[in-house]
Amino acid sequence: MIVCRELIDFLLDYLHDDLAADIRADFEKHMRLCPPCLVFLNTYRKTMSMTQDLRLSDIPEEVKQNLREFLSQRVIKA
Amino acid sequence: MPETDRELLARIRTGDANAFEQLVERYGSRVYSTALRLTGNPQDAEEVLQDVFLTVHSKLKDLKSDTAFPSWLYRVTVNSANMKMRRDRRERALLAEEAGVQFDEHGFLLHSHAIRDWLLDEADAVLKHEAQAILAGAIAELDEKYRNVLVLCDIEGLPVKEAAEILEVSLAAAKSRLHRARLFLRHKLDDYFSERNRKWGKAG
Numbered sequence: 344m345i346v347c348r349e350l351i352d353f354l355l356d357y358l359h360d361d362l363a364a365d366i367r368a369d370f371e372k373h374m375r376l377c378p379p380c381l382v383f384l385n386t387y388r389k390t391m392s393m394t395q396d397l398r399l400s401d402i403p404e405e406v407k408q409n410l411r412e413f414l415s416q417r418v419i420k421a
Numbered sequence: 422m423p424e425t426d427r428e429l430l431a432r433i434r435t436g437d438a439n440a441f442e443q444l445v446e447r448y449g450s451r452v453y454s455t456a457l458r459l460t461g462n463p464q465d466a467e468e469v470l471q472d473v474f475l476t477v478h479s480k481l482k483d484l485k486s487d488t489a490f491p492s493w494l495y496r497v498t499v500n501s502a503n504m505k506m507r508r509d510r511r512e513r514a515l516l517a518e519e520a521g522v523q524f525d526e527h528g529f530l531l532h533s534h535a536i537r538d539w540l541l542d543e544a545d546a547v548l549k550h551e552a553q554a555i556l557a558g559a560i561a562e563l564d565e566k567y568r569n570v571l572v573l574c575d576i577e578g579l580p581v582k583e584a585a586e587i588l589e590v591s592l593a594a595a596k597s598r599l600h601r602a603r604l605f606l607r608h609k610l611d612d613y614f615s616e617r618n619r620k621w622g623k624a625g
Contacts, residue, residue, distance in 0.1 A: 345472075347529045355600040359581070382538045389539060390607040393556055394575040399454040406453065406467050413471045414445065418478045 350380050354387055370415045427487045433483065439564045445474055448491075448622070451577070452498050459502035461561025469501045476501070496587050499569050506565060539614040550611060559609040563602055569601040570595050 345353070345366075351371050356362045357370055374381050402410075429447070432440035442526035449470070476497050484493055560568060573584040585595035 346527060351489055351604075352600075355596055355603070370455070385538055386611060387603060389605055390556075390603055390610055393552060393610070394560075394603075394606065395578070396576070397440065397458055397557060397560075398554060398576050399457065400450060402450045402453045402470075403463075406463075406470065407449065410445065410449065410470055410474065411442075414441075414474055414478075417475055418441065 347377065349375075350374070350377075351383065354384065355373050357384075358388070358391075375382055426490050430481065430484075430490065431488045433478075434597065441478060444477070445567055445590045448494055449474075449595050451491075452494065454500050455495065455572055456502050458557070458560055458576050459499065459568060460505055461557060465502075469498065469505060472501045473498050491581060492587050495579070497575060499573070503569070506588050516577065537615070537618075539610070550618075551608060554604060555609060559606050565568055566590075567598050567602040567605070570598045571606075575603070 350370060353362060353366065353370055357367065362370060374384065424443070426447075429440055429444055434445060452473050453466060453470050455472070457463060457466035460466050460469060470488065473494070477494065480497075560571065563571065569588055570581075570584050570590075573579045573587060574581055579587075581595050581599060582592055584599075585592045588595065590598075
């Protein structure tokens with residue numbers, strides 16, 4: 344049986360599906376019996392998804408325009 | 422069919438300015454998004470963006486294989502952002518103790534230090550906006566070795582293996598840093614949600 348400290352060490356490998364089968368079984372067993380660890384896993388996951396939401400899919404138009412001007416002076420005419 | 426990177430890069434090497442503009446169009450937002458999260462502020466991100474494409478233009482001929490272009494571009498972006506951040510001599514955080522996880526002598530989570538789930542209502546725009554600002558600020562607080570791998574994997578969505586190659590560290594080191602960075606951010610968000618629940622009198 345693994346303890347909470349080990350479980351937290353294994354979180355990344357668990358979520359990346361990188362744990363050996365026996366450790367994974369222990370991990371899941373611990374998770375069923377330990378509500379604080381389950382909450383910890385949930386909040387770890389939420390942290391990941393909120394971080395993912397910080398990705399920008401586009402550049403602000405002004406930044407794009409500045410980049411074009413910068414490059415046309417420094418590169419394209421060079 | 423859209424032009425492949427390889428075709429585009431070949432045209433750039435012949436001095437085709439139009440091809441270079443297309444490359445900027447194709448990869449600009451990826452570079453900017455990465456730079457913004459690495460530096461934590463739009464002004465620095467804009468300077469990194471300009472610096473990166475200047476470097477790309479001058480160093481493209483040194484690139485050994487065009488299939489490696491996206492990874493190489495990330496490496497150039499990370500290096501440029503790191504240079505900028507090193508000039509900013511703020512004290513950077515990240516020690517295991519700061520990840521906010523406490524255990525008893527047997528390695529069990531300390532239950533007195535109640536771990537509560539976050540009442541994260543996705544529909545609450547104000548809450549979401551505030552939490553995102555907390556998160557972006559916490560990322561900028563991270564020491565660069567943690568920040569780099571976190572931005573590449575959890576924001577840009579690269580596999581840890583690819584991030585490890587870009588950052589020239591072992592896979593084990595990249596995984597360990599990513600995990601610690603996530604623990605640090607989780608802790609910061611946990612503080613925020615606990616404080617908020619306390620203020621609004623909601624049990625978490």
